Amino acid sequence: MGVALEIHACDLNPDLSAACALADASFAAPRCTDDGYIPLLRKYTRENGIGLIVPTIDTELQPLADARPDFSAQGTYVHVSSPQVIDIVRDKKRTMDVLAEAGVPVPRTARLEDFRRDPAGWDWPLFVKPVSGSASRGVELVQDIKALDREFDEPMLVQELLRGDEYTINLFVDEDGVMQAAIPHLRISIRAGEVEKGRTVRRDDFEAIARNLAAAMPGARGVLCFQVFDDPVLGPRVIEINARFGGGYPLADQAGGHFAENVLRQAMGEPLVNCADWRDGVTMLRYDNAVFV
Known part of the structure; x- marks a missing residue:
């Protein structure tokens, strides 16, 4: 992009964080459920000229969504959807109800009680x-x-119970709430809930589901992903939504998605690039790596 960028990372214990070791700078932060989490982030971003905050775990989405206007007032763009969206996706039963009402196919679901x-x-x-x-x-x-x-x-x-292949669909929604692209990948192998081996797959029915899902989320913004089982009897069924970058996003990016670049462009006030011209059949094979300090 021709822009000098720095990555600052935070963690409860940055000395034992691989991400913090690889970042340009790092700092310690309390748990995102702590009352001091948002004030510390606001102070750090203000003092260090941080232009973009990217959450990576579910539990920090709500506090960051609530504080998004405060960060914006000091010049920091927070990559997070509206508090209403976070309320929905953090409750899987409510997620199923909202999607079903919008005509998105979901499995039969009930609270245990x-x-x-x-x-x-x-x-x-x-x-x-x-x-x-x-x-x-x-x-x-x-x-x-x-x-x-x-x-x-x-x-x-x-x-x-749903059977059949499981897919993740990564999608990008602009600041106007318009879905710009959806990139599905087959979850060939999973470990601890994350895709270990995957392959991009172009399917019109998945894109239609993604458009309906994005429209059903009031205030969906940036990168989101959702999981689908393609049941051989029932057909595709959405089982959950993550309102953040998913662990398998690098596959979508490698296939030509440019979602991460567009998040940077939104933070910098620059025009978005086309992210819908992606390659079918790109395969990702993951392995463990070590970071030495």
């Missing part, structure tokens, strides 16, 4: 997962109702 009151008419086995989980945490396949006759540590959902 509602399912226990009326379990009739469900086909076993079923999925059970946290209402606000991420990275496949707490997801279980249960074979009968006895498996649900226990206490869980957090609110849970029951969802019909």
Whole structure:
């Protein structure tokens, strides 16, 4: 882009963070749920001339979305959707309800307490997962109702079992709320909820789902991603949305998505580049690496 850029990273313990070791500068920050998190970020960004903040975990989306106008007032663009969008995507049951109302295909879903009151008419086995989980945490396949006759540590959902291939669709929505591109990839191999091997796939039905999904999210902005199971009987079904860069985004970028570049351009007030001219069949094979300090 012909622009000098610096990457500043923060972590609870930056001395033991690979990302902080690779960044141009780093600093310690409290948990994003701490009352001091946003004030510290505002002070740091103001004193260091930071023009863009990019959240990377689900739990920091809400505080950053709420504080977005305050950062904007001091010249810092926060890459996050509206608080309304974050409210929706952090509650998987509400996500399913909002999408279903907009005509986006989703699996049958119920809160565990509602399912226990009326379990009739469900086909076993079923999925059970946290209402606000991420990275496949707490997801279980249960074979009968006895498996649900226990206490869980957090609110849970029951969802019909979906079969078939799983896909991630990365999409970019501009500041006017218009989806500029959607890039699906097949999740060939998964580890700890992240795609380990993937391949871009061009499908018109996925793009149509992505457009409907983006339109259903009031104030969706920037890069988002969502997961789809292509069930051989039911067809594609959306199971969750991440209102941030997903772990598999580098595959979309390598395929020609230019989403990250457009986030930078939005922060700098520059015109966006075309991000819809991407390559089908690009494969990503990941491996572990080490950072030495």
